[in-house]
Amino acid sequence: xxxxxxxxxxxxxxxxxxxxxxxxxxxxxxxxxxxxxxxxxxxxxxxxxxxxxxxxxxxxxxxxxxxxxxxxxxxxxxxxxxxxxxxxxxxxxxxxxxxxxxxxxxxxxxxxxxxxxxxxxxxxxxxxxxxxxxxxxxxxxxxxxxxxxxxxxxxxxxxxxxxxxxxxxxxxxxxxxxxxxxxxxxxxxxxxxxxxxxxxxxxxxxx
Numbered sequence: 731x732x733x734x735x736x737x738x739x740x741x742x743x744x745x746x747x748x749x750x751x752x753x754x755x756x757x758x759x760x761x762x763x764x765x766x767x768x769x770x771x772x773x774x775x776x777x778x779x780x781x782x783x784x785x786x787x788x789x790x791x792x793x794x795x796x797x798x799x800x801x802x803x804x805x806x807x808x809x810x811x812x813x814x815x816x817x818x819x820x821x822x823x824x825x826x827x828x829x830x831x832x833x834x835x836x837x838x839x840x841x842x843x844x845x846x847x848x849x850x851x852x853x854x855x856x857x858x859x860x861x862x863x864x865x866x867x868x869x870x871x872x873x874x875x876x877x878x879x880x881x882x883x884x885x886x887x888x889x890x891x892x893x894x895x896x897x898x899x900x901x902x903x904x905x906x907x908x909x910x911x912x913x914x915x916x917x918x919x920x921x922x923x924x925x926x927x928x929x930x931x932x933x934x935x936x937x
Contacts, residue, residue, distance in 0.1 A: 731826070734792055735802045736818060738809040738832020739767060742928075743906035746833050754830060759799040762788060767804050785814070789821040796826075808834035812854040812875060835930050836873045839902045842912060843932075847873065850932070855880035863892055871934035882925045886917035889933070900932040901925060 735754050740746035747770075755761065760777045761768060768778050777799075781788035792801055805813040811834045819827055840847040851865050854875035866872050876882060882901045889897060895917050903911040903926040913920070 732796050732800050733826055733828045734796055734818070734822060735800075735828050735830060736809050736813075736815050737802055737804050737830040738807055738813065738834075739770065739804050740833040741807060741835050741838045741906040742904075744770060746838065746906055748830065748832065751830050751832065755802055755804070757800065758802040760795065760801045761804060762792065762801060763804040764806075767806060771804075785817060789818070792818075792822065805832075806835075808832045808837070810834075811836070811852070812856065835875065835902070835905055838905050839873070839900070839912070839930055839932065842902070842905075843900060843914075863888065863894075866894075866897075866933060866935065869935070871932055874931045874933070876929045876931055878927060882929055882931050883921050883923060885931055885933070886921035889917040890921060896936055898934040900934070902930045902932075904928050905930065 735758070737751045737754060739751060755771060756774065758776065760779060761771055762779045762781060765780045768780055779788065779791050795801065803814065803818065807813065808831050809815045809829050810831060815829060836847055836852055849870040851869045851872040853860050853862060853872060856875055856877045862872055862874060874885065876885070882899070886899060889895065897917065899915060899917055899920045901913040901920060
């Protein structure tokens, strides 16, 4: 039985995809992933399965085809940071999956601002309720994956309402793409702006 490869493809730009990821993808029969990620490999002329939000359908497809086909599941960023890996392992079994890491959005952003992230909390707000403001009190800062509901402007408003208007916010938009933008400002200015859906946020405590 073929193992399923789960591969992290980094923040978005092809230059940040590891060579081993390209090699395994070239050798596979089927690419599984979100539509935006699959477009990166359109020239490879592979059979594709775009799962969109139908995760169970994705697992059913993989289970039905992995004996005859080499299947790769591609995920944004790194496989170990709020990706599909945990879900796939719970459905298919850990022994059935090989993992190839990628460069995470937090690794990329911290490299762009020239800082270490070892003292920061790393969290995702994608469909999650996290008491990130309580966590912020005990950390040098926190990194947050945002979504439409938890946008940078929304996060800035929450900080202002909590009396934390003097912290520093770093907003990374469209990281690694040609239209990348990194904004460093206080919540009172961040709250007034509109941002891309593809955003991450760092909040730094006052010194």
